[in-house]
Amino acid sequence: MPELAISRIFPFDTISPRIGKQRQLEALKSRILPAIQQDIASIVRDELGEFDILAMMDYLNQLFQAIQALPRSMVRSDLEQQVRFFVLVVRNRLDDSDGMVPLRQLCENISRVFGFVPELNADVPLPDAQFLPTQFATSVTEWANIIWQNPGRNSVDERIHFFGRRTSTIRKDSVRLHLLELDRNPANSEEALSYADADFYNLGDLQVDHLQPSDDIIHRQLELIAAMNIDSIFRDKMLEQGGGKGYFMSQDGRIFGSKRFFMEYHNCVGNLWFLNPNEGTPKSNQDPVEWLEKHPRFSERFLVSLGGKDAVDKRSILFTYAGELLADRAKNWFHATYAQEIAVGQFLGAHVSQPFLQQAAAVDTGGGGHVRFMARTAAAAAIAGDEHLGRGASSDDSSASIGSAAEINPANLVVMAGILESEREVLGAVVDRTTRGYKSAAKRRRVGDAMPAADDVDDADEDESGEEHGARPS
Amino acid sequence: MFKRPTSGTFFGRSQASRSRPEDRLLLEALRQEYTPVISAKLAGGSDVTPSFDDIAGAFDAFVEELCKTGEWDRLLQKYLERKIAAERARFNPAAGK
Known part of the structure; x- marks a missing residue:
């Protein structure tokens, strides 16, 4: 009976939280990684029945707990990935016998914490055909024959990007055109909905945002490819799932992802939406579930509607819920939850903001923010439900009143x-x-x-975060 | 040594990045209300009057902290709400009776 290599790596050294932590972690990784990889290769080669299942469970459990105890780091992330591969090859070789039930359960437990090796999504919706590049069919056929090994948004040779529709004068991202079709303000074609605050923004101010960050998607795609080259069962399953999509290429016995594979996931409209820039920029690469949980417009309420965080299915490259892509689910929930606010936003755009903006454009070059603020002030009054709206939107009197709403004058200063x-x-x-x-x-x-002596500087020149206030060198 | 305000008023740097009328209104209200407070705190109970640069620098730090913590936007939101209430009353005096 073959002995597992991971049986020889215990116990783990205790990692000091301070001095030389990184060096210790790297040393630990160089000891553990080859052992896990050796065992994965053995299981794939010899089949599971050759191993002592009880011993395997014991070591796998120890490994799981030991890695969990490590500090968050790249090393831990690498080890977690190897454990995911380990669990994958074990799970794919479990039979239905009762003796395998505890091992199956252990694999489930580990996957719940360390995640699953991602699989292909059943559906990766792209922008409507009318918004795709005119030569799209030809392009994707070519892309299916181009190997990409390390794509990225900043890569020179394998640059991932939004494909675009070119007209006679300009090129527009296909995804943007598609999202506009979905979320354009019907009352004001120059605005579309931001999913960060249930309000409509000028098209030029909106960012197309990946709910699940593009870096995370690429990372998961590369993990899927790596797993295909580790486990033949998984490879066959993915080749079947991706049959005819042109996502994979085989060369010298190895599987590679095609340019088409990466480009289609990046351009999947089921993972995209508009955000106003002050929301999109800080969102950055955050885990989408954590971001949704922290965002006041979604928060716990959205997650409760799903049945909790754990209800989000992370087994595919793009997260899903009940078979629906998570972003699509979030968008639908958002529309249902904020329907009234969205309707008010449309109303404002049609009857208040737009007329005021047009009116103001002739007299105010100070920026849309001011006009928007003023328009809202009057709009709120109009929404109160009286007949002044029609007159208010166009009369000189109303314009004068709006123009003074934030003017520096004694009345406003008093407020x-x-x-x-x-x-x-x-x-x-x-x-x-x-x-x-x-x-x-x-x-x-x-x-x-000669500045006067401080009476209270000794106790609080830094706040809790350690950040200093007021130090402003020129 | 410290950034000198640019135009004879306080909040040189803050003003540069916030030029909407409502920002200027809030800035002016803060300047009126809090310049004496800041000056007194800088003096720390002594008879020495703080320099213009120090008052301006501390005021800038105050404003930047408000922006950074979101208080600035919250104050503007409250102002907006108060103005909305006033507008509602003006256009629809029956409301609330």
Whole structure:
């Protein structure tokens, strides 16, 4: 009976949280990785029945717990991936006998924590044909014959990007055209819905965002390819699933992903939506489920509607829920939950913002933000349900009133001062903190300066995050 | 040594990045309300009057902190809500009776 190589790697060394942590982790990785890879190869070669299943469960469990105890790091991430491969080859060789039930259960438990080797999605919807490049059919046929090994958005040779539809004068991303068709404001064709705040924004201000980040998608695609080259059972399954799609190429006995495979997932409209830029930029590469949970428009409510975080199915490259792509699910939920607000946004666009913007364009070059703010003020009054709307949107009188809503004048200053007064406690704390920070920084930098001695700089020149306030070198 | 305000008013850098009328209104209200407070805190109980640069620098730090923590937008939102309420009352005086 063959002995598992991972049986020789225990116990793990304790990793010091401070000095030389990275070096220790790398040393641990160089010891563990070859052992796991050796065992994976043995299982694939010799079949599972050759091994002592109870011993395998014991070692697999120890390995799982030991890796879980490691600090979050690239090393841990690499080891988790190897364990996913290990579990994959074991799971694919389990038979239905009762003796295998505990091992099957252990594999499930590990996968719940470390994840699954991703599989192909059943469906990867692309933009409607009318928005695709005119030579798209020819292009994808060519792409199916081009091997991509390390694609990325910043790669020179294997640059992943949105494909576009070219007209006689300009080229537009196909995905953007498709999303516009779905989420354009019917009352104002220059605006579309942002899924970050249930409001309509000018088209030029909206970002096309991947709910599941593109880097994560590429990473999962590469893991799928790697697993195909490890496990022949998995390879055959994926070749069958991807049959005729032109996603894979075989060369010298190895499987590679095609340019088509990567480009189609990147351009999948089921994972894309519009966000206004101040939401899209900080979102960056966050895990989509965590982002949804933290975002006030989705939060716990959305996850509860799914039945909890664990209800999100992460077995495919793109996350799904009940067979539906997660972003599509989120979009549908968003429309149902914020239907009233979205309708109000459409109303504002049609009857208030747009007329005001047009009117203001002639007289105000100070920026759309101001006009938008003013338009909202009057719009809210209009929504109160009186007949002034029609007149308000076009009359000179209304324009004058709107134009003064944020003007620096005694009346507005009184309103603003009232707000500052109601926030006195919060603002007082901020001014206290920042002035102390400023004094502290000034004191350190201006040796011998005549500035008055600080009475309270010793205890709080840094906040909890350790960030200093008020230090502003020129 | 520290950034000098650019135009004879405070908030040089903050002003550059925030030029909407509502931003300027809030800035002016804060300047009126909090310049004396900042000046007193910088003086720290002594008789020495803080320099213009120090008051401006501390004020800028104050404004930037408000922006960074989201308080700035929250204050503007409250202002907007108050103006909306006023507009509603003006256009629809029956509401709320």
